[in-house]
Amino acid sequence: MRSSGRNTPCPSCGRTKDGDCRFNEEVILCHAGESCGPDQALRIGEVVNIEGHSWALVKTGAGHSGSAHVFKPHQPKRKKAPRATRTGPQQEQQAKAEVASIAIERFFDEFDLAWNVMDFHSLSPKELTEGIVTIETAHQTGQELSGLIQSIWRENHDLRILHRDRFNACIRNLGYQVEDLRHFRNHYLGEII
């Protein structure tokens, strides 16, 4: 660490009269004195140009005298480099199949939760509210997926063989469940929906 002096002016404030500022390549402790010192209007996090480089003010009131501003080289957030991997049609197909598979599995999980909601009459108001949300969530997911499912089946034979029957059964059963729910809410809760 160098100190400010006649031949080594502080890079921040230019102090030469004494050794109160100290600095190296990694850090500058610029002493806020009466005649020299850092710009007091600077706020922590602000970046200044010092000798052609960007330095960020990271701390104030530092150093042994408790009155130095601390600057560190500013590191701009690095932009993410674009991935260099080549994506051929095969990888793309693979990636799409994975996304589809995850979406289907998630729907099955939501369906299981919905299917486990007990008979509406037996639920407390709180359970009923939760049950309604659970069923509507699964129903919503099923509806969204239904719009895509034909092209998923067409493009992914494995997924089709694995999931199609169960998917259709889930959609059918959810339809009944949502119908039951509407009926229950109309007749027993007096809602108009």
Ligand SMILES: [Zn+2]
């Ligand atoms: Zn200085």
